[in-house]
Amino acid sequence: MRTHELVLQWIEKQLSDGDLTLGGRLPGERAMAEQLQVSRTSVREAVRILEAMGVVRAGVGSGKDAGTVVIAEPGSALGSTLRLHVATRHLPVADIVETRVLLESWAAERAHVGVPALAEAAELLDQMDAAPDIDSFLALDARFHVALAQAAGNSVVSAMMASLRGAIENYAGELTGNLPDWNATCSRLRAEHRAILAAVNNNDGGKAAELVAAHIQGFYKEAGVGSNPSPK
Amino acid sequence: MRTHELVLQWIEKQLSDGDLTLGGRLPGERAMAEQLQVSRTSVREAVRILEAMGVVRAGVGSGKDAGTVVIAEPGSALGSTLRLHVATRHLPVADIVETRVLLESWAAERAHVGVPALAEAAELLDQMDAAPDIDSFLALDARFHVALAQAAGNSVVSAMMASLRGAIENYAGELTGNLPDWNATCSRLRAEHRAILAAVNNNDGGKAAELVAAHIQGFYKEAGVGSNPSPK
DNA sequence: ATTACAGTGTGGTTAGACCACAGTGGTAGG
DNA sequence: CCTACCACTGTGGTCTAACCACACTGTAAT
Numbered sequence: 001m002r003t004h005e006l007v008l009q010w011i012e013k014q015l016s017d018g019d020l021t022l023g024g025r026l027p028g029e030r031a032m033a034e035q036l037q038v039s040r041t042s043v044r045e046a047v048r049i050l051e052a053m054g055v056v057r058a059g060v061g062s063g064k065d066a067g068t069v070v071i072a073e074p075g076s077a078l079g080s081t082l083r084l085h086v087a088t089r090h091l092p093v094a095d096i097v098e099t100r101v102l103l104e105s106w107a108a109e110r111a112h113v114g115v116p117a118l119a120e121a122a123e124l125l126d127q128m129d130a131a132p133d134i135d136s137f138l139a140l141d142a143r144f145h146v147a148l149a150q151a152a153g154n155s156v157v158s159a160m161m162a163s164l165r166g167a168i169e170n171y172a173g174e175l176t177g178n179l180p181d182w183n184a185t186c187s188r189l190r191a192e193h194r195a196i197l198a199a200v201n202n203n204d205g206g207k208a209a210e211l212v213a214a215h216i217q218g219f220y221k222e223a224g225v226g227s228n229p230s231p232k
Numbered sequence: 233m234r235t236h237e238l239v240l241q242w243i244e245k246q247l248s249d250g251d252l253t254l255g256g257r258l259p260g261e262r263a264m265a266e267q268l269q270v271s272r273t274s275v276r277e278a279v280r281i282l283e284a285m286g287v288v289r290a291g292v293g294s295g296k297d298a299g300t301v302v303i304a305e306p307g308s309a310l311g312s313t314l315r316l317h318v319a320t321r322h323l324p325v326a327d328i329v330e331t332r333v334l335l336e337s338w339a340a341e342r343a344h345v346g347v348p349a350l351a352e353a354a355e356l357l358d359q360m361d362a363a364p365d366i367d368s369f370l371a372l373d374a375r376f377h378v379a380l381a382q383a384a385g386n387s388v389v390s391a392m393m394a395s396l397r398g399a400i401e402n403y404a405g406e407l408t409g410n411l412p413d414w415n416a417t418c419s420r421l422r423a424e425h426r427a428i429l430a431a432v433n434n435n436d437g438g439k440a441a442e443l444v445a446a447h448i449q450g451f452y453k454e455a456g457v458g459s460n461p462s463p464k
Numbered sequence: 465a466t467t468a469c470a471g472t473g474t475g476g477t478t479a480g481a482c483c484a485c486a487g488t489g490g491t492a493g494g
Numbered sequence: 495c496c497t498a499c500c501a502c503t504g505t506g507g508t509c510t511a512a513c514c515a516c517a518c519t520g521t522a523a524t
Binding site: 088160 | 236244247248253254273276277280281282284285286287302304306309310312313314315316317319320321322323324327328330331334335338386387388389391392396
């Protein structure tokens with residue numbers, strides 16, 4: 001077993017045992033190195049891996065943002081991993097889109113009416129009406145979809161959904177330039193968002209799921225990404 | 233931007249541009265360090281991250297298994313990430329089980345009859361009848377479920393499904409000790425597997441999906457893991 | 465009381481050395 | 495001629511020891 005894996009194992013055990021919890025601080029790299037009788041290099045390699053997994057965040061200096069603290073951001077980490085695998089041509093973009101449709105329509109169908117996430121989603125829609133440019137619109141759009149997914153109450157589904165979107169974010173960003181008429185598309189997307197949210201709040205899960213599927217497939221299709229519809 | 237991120241960016245570009253492909257070899261760590269004008273340490277940190285992502289495999293010595301080569305194993309990488317997040321208590325096991333049910337029943341419903349993966353699945357079932365102990369049975373079981381997921385033809389879904397299973401593999405392995413009667417459970421699981429495969433081969437996707445959902449939820453429930461049924 | 469600044473501890477980076485490993489190819493012995 | 499051995503080479507794995515930038519803290523000078 002390689003040295004840095006030993007460090008990883010030790011840290012994972014600290015987490016499992018509850019000695020390290022969310023928001024907690026890891027010992028300094030030098031301290032861990034001495035405690036585990038390994039070099040600081042090996043400790044750093046382990047920390048890097050945890051950072052890539054979205055389990056910790058490392059910050060220099062001193063104070064609240066300093067040191068290596070435990071966080072919980074599986075979404076961005078999974079997203080980076082998927083993005084790299086897309087780069088190797090091993091994961092087709094169409095499969096990612098299809099999976100996103102699957103997860104997000106499932107979430108829309110099971111969204112719990114009344115949870116805070118839905119209120120946040122509604123507020124995001126209002127902000128999107130006033131979005132000054134494409135980029136800020138897309139950023140709000142991402143948050144809206146995440147909020148919608150969270151309303152189903154399954155953190156794994158919402159994390160995976162966020163990561164799928166993140167993995168092809170670059171594509172989406174580039175492809176908005178290919179759209180014939182952004183203003184028209186933007187208006188359509190806003191209307192679709194409101195329809196989806198209305199269906200969810202109306203307890204019509206089936207309709208919400210259909211609308212979400214059409215919404216996502218429609219966007220990627222218009223943007224020129226094969227969506228492999230796979231009709232029900 | 234930190235140095236190792238620069239290296240990551242460079243490697244990702246090589247992958248995107250097709251200069252590095254699956255099975256290809258990265259330059260040696262010392263060569264990359266010189267080429268990018270960074271230290272070998274930074275190169276190594278980048279390689280570690282890619283290794284954790286399942287994008288690359290590093291091997292010492294010389295010959296076919298030596299050097300750092302590009303692979304495509306998103307499943308185990310995503311699994312490790314999820315496992316760590318489970319350790320932080322951020323991802324409940326129940327959510328993982330629920331997501332697995334979601335993905336796997338979707339795959340069962342859409343499995344393409346006649347693909348090689350189904351033939352492999354059938355062969356695995358035969359091997360499971362002759363499995364000498366629990367561990368080898370569980371290993372074959374894992375491969376059966378992956379093969380089934382692959383039959384749907386969505387590599388993202390099968391990778392995620394495999395990672396979800398892997399994330400709670402330890403739990404499953406420990407919990408088999410809690411089962412009242414392993415032989416009975418094992419027989420039941422085998423029968424359920426054959427029923428699922430029969431439904432798939434009979435083009436009865438709906439039934440296959442139902443059977444898969446019941447199969448998975450039943451196992452975890454019996455093993456004592458909350459499965460949060462979320463009835464349809 | 466305010467300001468300036470040295471002190472302290474954090475992660476970030478580097479250079480250089482040594483190790484174990486696994487093929488390669490030459491060489492000495494049969 | 496063939497075989498067995500062994501030094502050589504290049505790979506990743508590990509370690510040490512230093513230095514840097516950063517951000518806060520406490521102290522001292524104003």
